[in-house]
Amino acid sequence: MKQMIAALLSISIATLNAQEKKDTDFKKYEQTIPGSDVKFTMIPIPAGTFTIGRGAGDPGNDADELPQVTLQIDAFYMGEKEVTFDEYALYQNDESLGQNVDADAVTRPTTPYIDLTLGMGKEGGFPANSMQQRAAIMYCKWLYTKTGVFYRLPTEAEWEYAARAGSATPYFFGTDEKQLADYAWYAQNSDNKYHKTGLKKPNPWGLYDIYGNVAEWVLDQYQPDFYKTLGKQAANPVRLPDKRNPRIVRGGSFKDAAMELRSANRTESDPLWNRRDPQIPKSKWWNADAPFIGFRLVRPVQQPTKEEAEKFFSTYIL
Numbered sequence: 001m002k003q004m005i006a007a008l009l010s011i012s013i014a015t016l017n018a019q020e021k022k023d024t025d026f027k028k029y030e031q032t033i034p035g036s037d038v039k040f041t042m043i044p045i046p047a048g049t050f051t052i053g054r055g056a057g058d059p060g061n062d063a064d065e066l067p068q069v070t071l072q073i074d075a076f077y078m079g080e081k082e083v084t085f086d087e088y089a090l091y092q093n094d095e096s097l098g099q100n101v102d103a104d105a106v107t108r109p110t111t112p113y114i115d116l117t118l119g120m121g122k123e124g125g126f127p128a129n130s131m132q133q134r135a136a137i138m139y140c141k142w143l144y145t146k147t148g149v150f151y152r153l154p155t156e157a158e159w160e161y162a163a164r165a166g167s168a169t170p171y172f173f174g175t176d177e178k179q180l181a182d183y184a185w186y187a188q189n190s191d192n193k194y195h196k197t198g199l200k201k202p203n204p205w206g207l208y209d210i211y212g213n214v215a216e217w218v219l220d221q222y223q224p225d226f227y228k229t230l231g232k233q234a235a236n237p238v239r240l241p242d243k244r245n246p247r248i249v250r251g252g253s254f255k256d257a258a259m260e261l262r263s264a265n266r267t268e269s270d271p272l273w274n275r276r277d278p279q280i281p282k283s284k285w286w287n288a289d290a291p292f293i294g295f296r297l298v299r300p301v302q303q304p305t306k307e308e309a310e311k312f313f314s315t316y317i318l
Contacts, residue, residue, distance in 0.1 A: 026075065026301065028206070034146050038087055041080040042299055043206045048073060050161050051168060053227055054264040058170045064224040065264045072235040073161045077299040078154065081127075081197040081208045082216065083139070085117075088128035091142045106142050109135050109285040113278060118193075118291050125196040127214045127294040133247045133269070134317055135285045136217045136295040141313045143297075150309050154298040155238040156220040156266070159250045163211070163263045165204040170262045171211070172203045177258040184212030186261055190254035194291070211261040214294030215249040219316065222246040222268040244318050245269055253292035 032039045049072050054065035091097075097108040109131070116130035131139075133153075140151045154162065165172050173179050180186060183203070185195050190212070198208040220226070220239040230237055241247070246268035252261035260267070273290035277283050287293055304312065 028080075029077075031147065031149070033087065033090055033143070036090055038090060040083070040087055040297070042077040042297070043080050045076050045078050045158075045162050045205060047075040048161070048166075050164055050166075052157055052160050052264075054262075055168055055170075057175060058262060058264055060170070060259065060262055060264060062266070064266050065227075067227055069227050069230045070233050071157055071161070071230075071237065072233070073158060074236055075301050076154075076158060077301070078158075078162050078207060079297040080202075080206060082214055082294045082296050083128050083136075084197055085122045085126050085128045086124070088131075088139060089122075091139050094142070097142070106145055107138060108142075109138075110283060112286055113283070114288060116286060116288070116291060120193040120291065121196070125198065127194055127197055127209070129194065129214050129291045129294050130287050131293065131295070132274075132283070132285055132287055133217045133295075134244075137313065137316050139295075140297065144309060144313075149299060150303050151297045151299050152312070153217055153219045153295060155236070156218045156248055156250065157237050158298060159216065159218050159296075160263055162205060162207060163203065163251065165207075167204075167263070170264070172263065180211065180258055180261060184209065184252075184261055185254045186212040186252060187255060187257050192255065194254045194294075209251075210296075211251050212256070213254055214292055215253040215256075215267060216251050217293070217295040218248050218250055220248050222248045222266070241316060241318055245271060249293060255292050 026044050028041060028043055030039050030041050049070060051068050051070050053068035054060045055068060092109050094108055097106055120126070136153060140153065143151050163172060169175050171180065173183065181189050183200050185200065194213050197213065200209065202208045203210050221241045223239050226239050249267045249269065252265065273287040274282050276288040
């Protein structure tokens with residue numbers, strides 16, 4: 001199964017550079033969610049090579065950001081902004097879906113037990129927040145059924161590649177963390193809350209809030225020494241899941257210091273994010289103590305078959 005899913009990821013995002021140049025459709029586009037007037041924008045991320053992990057000039061000191069490894073990443077589309085509450089609420093409130101959390105079919109989240117936004121904002125472009133990775137992936141599955149287009153979370157490698165946008169410095173804009181205020185909501189300027197998406201400057205590839213605001217789920221299982229397993233060079237790597245925790249979020253959030261927003265920084269999920277959940281057993285959908293968690297979409301250039309997509313979703317919803 002794991003080899004099959006790894007192959008699916010490779011197939012799903014594979015496109016030769018020659019194909020990409022010939023494909024006049026590989027450009028920014030807008031997707032409307034059927035049955036609504038809610039739209040989101042996807043940005044083309046070109047194929048290329050980059051070095052994942054912390055470089056010599058990076059002030060980080062976490063061992064899990066080493067060793068640096070050169071990776072080949074195939075082209076894909078990435079959400080211009082983090083998924084907003086307006087988008088996520090269509091899924092959350094879809095009464096045609098059931099709430100059997102153990103079913104393999106598309107299900108919707110259980111009703112939140114508290115106001116998980118903590119009054120920070122909902123409609124009008126605020127990022128969806130407080131969901132567990134399971135819910136983010138089920139949103140992707142729901143979106144697939146609504147649009148016929150296969151969307152998913154980015155792999156950790158895809159996320160860092162897109163965030164760096166060709167840079168090799170701690171931040172895509174260089175080394176001076178004082179510039180973060182132009183691009184990100186973080187501890188120093190957020191007033192301890194997230195903000196509407198797209199208010200800061202984007203990175204060079206047109207991605208807003210790739211640093212800060214809400215941290216973003218990626219697909220990978222967290223493994224501290226994962227980079228050591230990749231060898232000197234790899235293509236489109238992903239650490240496939242074999243248990244529910246820990247998974248990974250990237251980019252830092254409105255609560256984090258500048259150090260946590262570096263392109264190379266890795267954050268593992270923590271059960272403490274849901275410690276105040278009053279339900280027994282605790283929710284598989286929500287994180288009561290993590291209003292700083294959200295997600296961003298990826299769309300593979302080459303779409304999988306229906307059977308491949310179903311196998312993909314069943315693998316990641318543990």
